[in-house]
Amino acid sequence: MKTSLTGIKPTHLPHLGNYLGAIRPALSLVDQYRTLYFIADYHALTSVRDSDALRGYIRDVAATWLACGLDPERTLLYRQSDVPEVFELTWVLSCLLATGQLERGHAFKDALARGESPNAGIFNYPVLMAADILLYDTDVVPIGKDQKQHLELTRDVATRLNHAYGEGTLVVPEALIGEAPLVPGTDGEKMSKSKGNGIPLFEPPKKLRKVIMGIKTSSESLEDPKVAEGSTVYELYALVAPDEASDMKRKLEAGGYGWGHAKEALFEAVEAEIGPKREAYLSIRADETQLDAVLHAGAHKAREIAHATIQRVRSAVGID
Ligand code: ADP
Ligand code: TRP
Numbered sequence: 448m449k450t451s452l453t454g455i456k457p458t459h460l461p462h463l464g465n466y467l468g469a470i471r472p473a474l475s476l477v478d479q480y481r482t483l484y485f486i487a488d489y490h491a492l493t494s495v496r497d498s499d500a501l502r503g504y505i506r507d508v509a510a511t512w513l514a515c516g517l518d519p520e521r522t523l524l525y526r527q528s529d530v531p532e533v534f535e536l537t538w539v540l541s542c543l544l545a546t547g548q549l550e551r552g553h554a555f556k557d558a559l560a561r562g563e564s565p566n567a568g569i570f571n572y573p574v575l576m577a578a579d580i581l582l583y584d585t586d587v588v589p590i591g592k593d594q595k596q597h598l599e600l601t602r603d604v605a606t607r608l609n610h611a612y613g614e615g616t617l618v619v620p621e622a623l624i625g626e627a628p629l630v631p632g633t634d635g636e637k638m639s640k641s642k643g644n645g646i647p648l649f650e651p652p653k654k655l656r657k658v659i660m661g662i663k664t665s666s667e668s669l670e671d672p673k674v675a676e677g678s679t680v681y682e683l684y685a686l687v688a689p690d691e692a693s694d695m696k697r698k699l700e701a702g703g704y705g706w707g708h709a710k711e712a713l714f715e716a717v718e719a720e721i722g723p724k725r726e727a728y729l730s731i732r733a734d735e736t737q738l739d740a741v742l743h744a745g746a747h748k749a750r751e752i753a754h755a756t757i758q759r760v761r762s763a764v765g766i767d
Pocket of ligand 1: 631
């Protein structure tokens with residue numbers, strides 16, 4: 448079985464965009480791949496400065512993935528920081544990378560373009576990410592388009608190390624770029640925590656309903672026929688309830704069906720998808736001892752793989 452690995456940065460409570468764009472697709476790979484999904488807590492340090500908030504986000508993210516169906520018996524779920532071997536590999540990889548390659552990193556370049564002075568963590572971010580991937584003999588990495596450049600750098604440095612020290616030392620991974628379109632937020636822009644346009648995953652149903660009722664729509668009257676394609680309500684509905692989407696489209700285009708009706712249908716579809724997961728989330732999140740035990744057990748198994756890789760790399764480079 449090939450290995451699929453991805454990292455999740457614990458920087459906020461996951462929203463519906465994370466669920467549809469990252470969590471659901473990654474969990475659908477469990478039957479085809481050996482899966483390793485980890486919480487990239489050291490990556491979060493490039494932006495999170497509040498230690499209590501970080502502790503909370505780590506558990507929020509772990510509980511979310513478990514509530515969404517991650518089975519820790521089948522998928523290794525662990526914290527990046529529980530496997531310190533990742534830093535040994537980070538160093539070896541950084542000695543093979545040109546600084547110019549990191550200077551071309553999107554996140555680093557964008558921060559400079561905004562006139563910021565990015566920290567060295569942002570500069571080195573792609574090296575740590577490459578180590579995250581290469582440490583576990585990963586074959587495929589399910590990611591969003593925004594991470595494509597990081598995967599190219601990972602492939603590049605793995606190929607370079609193999610070339611310098613021996614073919615087969617590291618597995619060269621492939622990106623698995625999701626087909627799913629970007630999930631729009633309540634304002635029609637890409638749903639994103641930083642834009643305040645998110646649809647929460649596990650808030651109480653009353654709150655969820657309020658957020659959905661606040662989605663921006665055009666202002667036709669109830670009787671008017673409406674254009675479904677491109678409207679935020681319809682696009683979200685098609686992602687959450689694809690089998691019923693043509694029915695909503697027909698009703699909107701026929702007229703006599705208002706945006707309020709469509710939002711109500713969307714609320715019900717979202718609630719049907721995440722309602723049962725909310726209960727699971729609340730109980731998993733409440734038992735921090737058990738949650739931490741799941742993460743430690745995952746880390747224990749992950750470390751065995753990491754240990755074998757790091758031994759191979761050390762001996763290849765002459766530090767054994
Ligand atoms: P952002 O990309 O806004 O910083 P996150 O860091 O929470 O959001 O994203 C983690 C992953 O979740 C992304 O790489 C992407 O795969 C997925 N994701 C986030 N927002 C969306 C969205 N609006 N639509 C689809 N996928 C999304
Ligand atoms: N950079 C990824 C993001 O911002 C998170 C991440 C860290 C990751 N390490 C990884 C993703 C390894 C895939 C593989 O979303």
